[in-house]
Amino acid sequence: MKRGNSKVKLLIGAAIILFGVIKYYSNSEINEFTGKKQHISISTEDEIAIGLQTAPEMAQQHGGLYPDQNYQKFVDMVGQKLVTNSVAKQTNYQYDFHLLKDPQTINAFALPGGQIFITYALFSKLENEDQLAGVLGHEIGHVVGRHSAERMAKQGLTETFVSGVAVGLDPNTAQGAAAIANVINMSYGRDDELESDELGVRFMIDAGYNPIELIGVMEILKAAAGPNKTPERMSTHPDPENRIEKIKQAIEKYKK
Template identity: 35%
Template sequence: MTLPRLILPLLIAAACALGGCAYNPDLGRDQLLIVNDNNLARDGEKAWADALRTSHVSKEPRKNARVQAVGQRVIVAAGLAGRPWEYAVFLEEAPNAFVLPGGYVGVTVGLLSLVENDDQLAAVIGHEAGHVVARHAAERVSQETTSKVLLGIAKAAAGGTEFGKLLKDHGEDATRYGLLLPFSRKQELEADKLGVDFMQRAGYRPREAVKLWRNMQALDGGKSGGDLGSTHPSDAVRIQELERYLASKGW
């Protein structure tokens, strides 16, 4: 269901008023979150198990050690090291990476071929970790669910169903596909900025992030998959925004 641009913020404001919003200090803004971290971690665990079952992973020690070393530095810098993390290198040519709530980092061999150095690998993992820290999957699914629920509220009122129960039921259903929803442009920009923050904190060179996204942009847009493929590689605005952010930080 697609909602007119002006109506969705109003619906979300209504849902916030009903207690579904939380302030995220990493983003400096309120977020509508009706799914909790435990649900997300459980979904992450399931998605990871599915990925391992349906894809081939590299057993090459050097590749695995590289992803683990760079990934762990970024995860620590992102403040996510409170749990043990698992890392895997997937035998897929499309350059892609993902970081799943619950503690999982996956990188494809295609991405390892594309990055020119560990800094650029850190940029990708940092971007994906940014989505986790920003709770973007939960936010996306909360928005979609709430708009559906609020649009159906008249019907619910007629049937005597409580609004709170409706939100809760739909919220639990919704997490099943929450990790698969594409991120919005605003969320991509937030993940870019958090990503370079984590890189810098981890001792990597933030400017390499710009080179990485330029290289991604130079690729045929259809060649990369997952989150990296959904991030509008042709969108020069994103790179400009990131450059402006780096300049503002003196990086």
């Protein structure tokens, strides 16, 4: 009887995994702005709604918005210049740029649908307008590339896979499967970063900025990581040195 129960569990687990795989691969489309085939299960309208809903909470986590409106206007000006002069303008997204008050966390990030943030800690280390354009162009690249929506779909597939293993085998095996899946998802994250670097270079050139300055941004991030940085294989971000090489290749590809 016990063996029969095990077979039933295996069949149910396999069915859960099969359902997740079919669902994931049935939602495929070509991103018209990057030419990349993607598996996405939400609409651009959903992305915009998620971004708008999440934006206030993200700002709060970083101490709110920076109070100096002159700096905020500067960020808006550079961001909108990038959007207006690139394919980002042809998307259905509404791009909003936010300078966060956080004086310690050196970071910039994008939410689905066009909500883009940069902390004052990073903003204050930038040396010129072109470097700011490099940071914002990279984040616009995440939005145009629909990376958040793609990650949501991949995360859904991962969770379904782990659930299937837990039902069909045992929770301990599922924990191991989850760890493997996490490493795989990290590699997807690194690919997204490299694609956004390339898009950022393209947007900078389109808007008349010097893309070489994006390498300066990488140097700032490298210095901020310090000697105890996380190894690339355990990080969602590629090593800055690898990013610099890819950026140089993108500059050669897109320079006019």
